[in-house]
Amino acid sequence: MNKTILITGAAKRIGKEIALTYSDLGWNIIIHFNSSKDDAEKLANQINSKNPNTAKIIQANLDVDSEVMRLVDEAKGLFETIDILVNNASTFYPTPIEDISLEHWTNLVGSNLKGPLFLINGLRDKLKESNGSIINITDTNLSKGVANFSIYSAAKGGLESITKGLARELAPEITVNAIAPGAMLEPPDVVWTDEQKEKVISNIPLKKMGSEKDIAQAVKFVAGAKYITGQVIKIDGGRSLS
Secondary structure (H helix, E strand, O other), X not given: OOOEEEEOOOOOHHHHHHHHHHHHOOOEEEEEEXXXXXXXXXXXXXXXXXXXXXXXXXXXXXXXHHHHHHHHHHHHHHOOOOOEEEEOOOOOOOOOHHHOOHHXXXXXXXXXXXXXXXXXXXXXXXXXXXOOEEEEEOOHHHHOOOXXXXXXXXXXXXXXXXXXXXXXXXXXXXEEEEEEEOOOOOOOOOOOOHHHHHHHHHOOOOOOOOOHHHHHHHHHHHHHOOOOXXXXXXXXXXXXXX
């Protein structure tokens, strides 16, 4: 029987790379997406062309409580088990204090904190049955504070906090960890200049940008390591050391 991984925000970038990594291992892949339907379908077709009937897609807006519950119900019905949950989906944009609004709060906290928490709650029985793993994708910059990103930082900081709390609460059946990426990708719809990239790289001890593969390999290792729980693993080339 194939094992199953559910990845939120799996249609592009880091989520897509995680999906492809586990497809190469022969796993069933549940690809969650919100608005990137074409990309999700393309990825599922790519996976199914190699491993037939192993990739399924589910649309849900993680800001909306009823859609999170629908995602839970649909995911439970697709395959026999759910062995890994990766909370990767994220909304990211600046919220300067003078422009802050309740809509920003709902949007950023919904996708980055509330949605993941209630998804974990909805799937915890399935994950317990499989002695599964939960991986939350956070952000290595949280410890320093980032101007103009207070709501995003609060949400991701909250996700790190529930990672540690749930590691205690869901043990010993389920491991819960976080992966905190550093500088590796431009934000969506942004292209850095060579000067901007050089400035970022100058602050990284390994003197290079990371990649989606670095995160996918970290997820693979941590999810499979059954004596690691409650940890936040920074994948940032050493940038957080300074």
